[in-house]
Every structure is written in structure tokens, then in C-alpha cells.
Amino acid sequence: MARMLLSLDGVRIKEIVLTKKHTTFGRRPYSDVVIDNLAVSGEHAAVRLLGEDAVIEDLQSTNGTFVNGNPVHSHVLQHGDVVEIGRYQLRFERDDGSVHTQLPSVMNVSRTEPPHPVPLPIDDADRDFDRRPTTFADTTLPGELPLLRPATVTVLSGAAAGRVVQLIKVVTTIGKSGIGIASITRRPHGFSLAHVEGEARPTVNGADVGATPLLLRNGDVIELAGIRMQFAHTLL
Secondary structure: OEEEEEEEOOEEEEEEEOOOOEEEEEOOOOOOEEOOOOOOOOOOEEEEEEOOEEEEEEOOOOOOEEEOOEEEOEEEOOOOOEEEEOOEEEEEEEOOOOOOOOOOHHHOOOOOOOOOOOOOOOOHHHOOOOOOOOEEOOOOOOOOOOOEOOOEEEEOOOOOOOOEEEOOOOEEEEEEOOOEEEEEEEEOOEEEEEEEEOOOOOEEOOEEOOOOOEEOOOOOEEEEOOEEEEEEOOEO
16 A cells, blocks of 8 residues: 655644545645645646556646655655655655556656745735845755855845845745745755746846746845845855
8 A cells, every 4th residue: 555644844744545546736625635835836746556656746836846855747656755745745655665666767857957946925024025034944955055155135225225134944035025026945056036926026137037946146136126135155
């Protein structure tokens, strides 16, 4: 029997026994497993049982589906694999701990571009950008960026001009609720900026950030909702 153990920040929430040929995960109430979190798409991912194999498939979600920290489109699950959907983890287990490899390993898809960020709900107390930007998630990514100073964002304009924020968590959101929100996501290879919501879209060095996350470089100037900020990440 195959199952998935759903947890959040190391706390187990429930056990999902995979008895159906097609089990869906998402925020919509008709999903087989409903995960009510803004980082999770309405139809985020699905597990298909193909013979003795269980295959996780990303359903073109906004923030992507990860297996053992790597973004995938489709992946044959092995005993002990950890699937990440938003901030949630799903550990795949078989009662016998067996490994099946009927499907080709080329189904694992890696990207050269930074994966989508994980935008998370904004606390009411932090909705105004003139306060410290909200930082989410207590988990840090495996592996530090060697010989680099902590990345920072310095506010260049507005009431918070001169404020320096260290980007020490996985996701930091910036902007103004109802106008424009963007996220800066920490990945092993660097930091990426993405538009999350609102009519105001972020720009980097005067160029609009498109639909895909943009990898930030030291000295980049970000502008969002009339506020200018500078990203810094330099060698020690």
C-alpha cells in the first residue's frame, strides 16, 4: 500500500492512502486533498497510479511542485521522497519500502531558470509597505551561499527610506496591499523577484518583470508602487 504523509513545518497533519488511480491536490474544494493556502494553486498537482508506480504530476501550478527540493513536471515517486506543495510537505511511503522504476527517469524535469516563488498570505499588521516587509517560513534552504554577505534590500524612497532589510528567510513580500505585491524568494543559486498580485507590477532597473521570476543581481534597483529599493548581495 502506498500513502503520503502531509505535514507543515515538521508537524504531521494527516495520512493520505493512495487507493484511487488519480488523486488530486489543490485549493479547490473538489480536490481529493484540499490544501487551503494561497501558495497552493486551485488545481496544483496529482498523483497517478500506473501499474506499481506512483507518479506525481504538476498541473501547471503557479508556484511549482518540488520533489526533494527539485522542481518537477512529472516524477516517479520512490519510498521516502518528499513532495513540496507551497509550504506543505508530502512524504511518500510504501509499506514494503520498495523502489519501482518502470517509467523512464527522464521524466524528472530540472530548470535552468529559477523556479516560481512561494507567495504566502500577508499579515494584516504588515500590509503597509512603510513598515518592515513581511517575512515568511521558518525553514531555511539546504546549503548556504558561500563567501557571500547576507542579501539585503535597502529602501531608497518613501517614508521608510534608508531602511535595510536582510533577506534571511525563504520568501519576503514587498509592496502595498490592493496596489501591488511582489515576492523575493531565496534559492540555492540566488534570489528571484516575481509579481504576486495587484495592478502595479515591479520593475528592475526600469524594465518590467514578466510572467517568470527574474534572478536578481547585486545593485539591481527595484521599483514597485512608487517605492524604489536596491538589492545587494556581495562577496565578503
